Amino acid sequence: MLTEHIIRTTIEAALAEDAPAGDITCESTIPVDAVGMAALTAREPGVMSGIGVFAATFVTQNPNIRVDASIKDGERFEAGQRLAEVSGPVRDILTAERVALNMTQRMSGIATMTSAFVAEAARGNARPDAVSPRRYARTRIVDTRKTTPLLRPFEKYAVVCGGGFNHRYGLSDAVMVKDNHLATLAEQGIDLAGAIRHIRERVSHTTHIEVEVDRLDQIPMALDGGADTIMLDNFSIDDTRTGVARIDGRAIVEASGNMTLDRVADVAATGVDIISVGALTHSVRSIDLGLDYE
Known part of the structure; x- marks a missing residue:
């Protein structure tokens, strides 16, 4: 049902929708060689779904982005829990951030309600x-x-x-x-x-x-x-x-x-x-x- 092909094509379409001609904010503020790390953190308790989709979004944006997840789909998490770390080129992390969060937040919401x-x-x-x-x-x-x-x-x-x-x-x-x-x-x-x-x-x-x-x-x-x-x-x-x-x-x-x-x-x-x-x-x-x- 949720195949790699479906994930990839949906993410590509979502990224293109969000930045059809590039991310002008990042391109005008962030140095092209800047690298950094961000942590995915839960702000409320729930059940995880879509951590692989979250990672795939960043890798689709730039294969040089690394995502290290500390939770699996179907597992519960608590408020304040660190769920994953994302590291690599800052411009691309920022560009893909919203799409990655949108997908994982909704999927986790569904899993939590279910x-x-x-x-x-x-x-x-x-x-x-x-x-x-x-x-x-x-x-x-x-x-x-x-x-x-x-x-x-x-x-x-x-x-x-x-x-x-x-x-x-x-x-x-x-x-x-x-x-x-x-x-x-x-x-x-x-x-x-x-x-x-x-x-x-x-x-x-x-x-x-x-x-x-x-x-x-x-x-x-x-x-x-x-x-x-x-x-x-x-x-x-x-x-x-x-x-x-x-x-x-x-x-x-x-x-x-x-x-x-x-x-x-x-x-x-x-x-x-x-x-x-x-x-x-x-x-x-x-x-x-x-x-x-x-």
């Missing part, structure tokens, strides 16, 4: 009244396609760094039937169960089919059609628990819609296999990291 959701889901699974998920050992926190255009590989990678899992990467990966699709098929006289069978006849035997339902009475039709995953969209806690019982392990159960941190434990306790959270990527706050020169 980690918080994962912890809450685990807390819900551990409650005395909790129903155990049927498909997995614990309820999984997964992302959605609500990502920043062209940054999806970075953002989905960051979710994994935070202990979460990825939903389908894009529209080509799996079938997800939503209300608009069903409305179109209904105009042709095809109901929910028929829609799933209709799709199954047209895709590869390896293609996963997920169906979104927004009412309990749709679940029998989704099961009758042979859905692989049934998404309970914007269900109440009580209806989610009822939905899990009705599906009874015959399909993966995904809960989605309004998944805030303060209710995810309650949702996990219902026994759903998956909780998808769009906020992990569309509403995340970047972690505050600083590059301080010494």
Whole structure:
């Protein structure tokens, strides 16, 4: 997903966007032969993601820049912790600084938020009244396609760094039937169960089919059609628990819609296999990291 090619081409585009005709501030203030060192320092606690992207940004700007990281992706850090040292030509370090920080701060923000959701889901699974998920050992926190255009590989990678899992990467990966699709098929006289069978006849035997339902009475039709995953969209806690019982392990159960941190434990306790959270990527706050020169 997050390949070296994607990292390199994205960084090259980001650097070109930020300095399309060079960095006139550095070129007019910093001697061309000046060298120095700066430290990447955390200004608040979090979970690291993108330390390799951080390093690649500087090396792309100038291969003579050296980055020594003291943390790995997925590891936690505390406020004030020194995370990496960057040394080499000062002009190029300063030119690449903002792009490197922008990428790593956002990715770490996603990893940190994901980690918080994962912890809450685990807390819900551990409650005395909790129903155990049927498909997995614990309820999984997964992302959605609500990502920043062209940054999806970075953002989905960051979710994994935070202990979460990825939903389908894009529209080509799996079938997800939503209300608009069903409305179109209904105009042709095809109901929910028929829609799933209709799709199954047209895709590869390896293609996963997920169906979104927004009412309990749709679940029998989704099961009758042979859905692989049934998404309970914007269900109440009580209806989610009822939905899990009705599906009874015959399909993966995904809960989605309004998944805030303060209710995810309650949702996990219902026994759903998956909780998808769009906020992990569309509403995340970047972690505050600083590059301080010494």
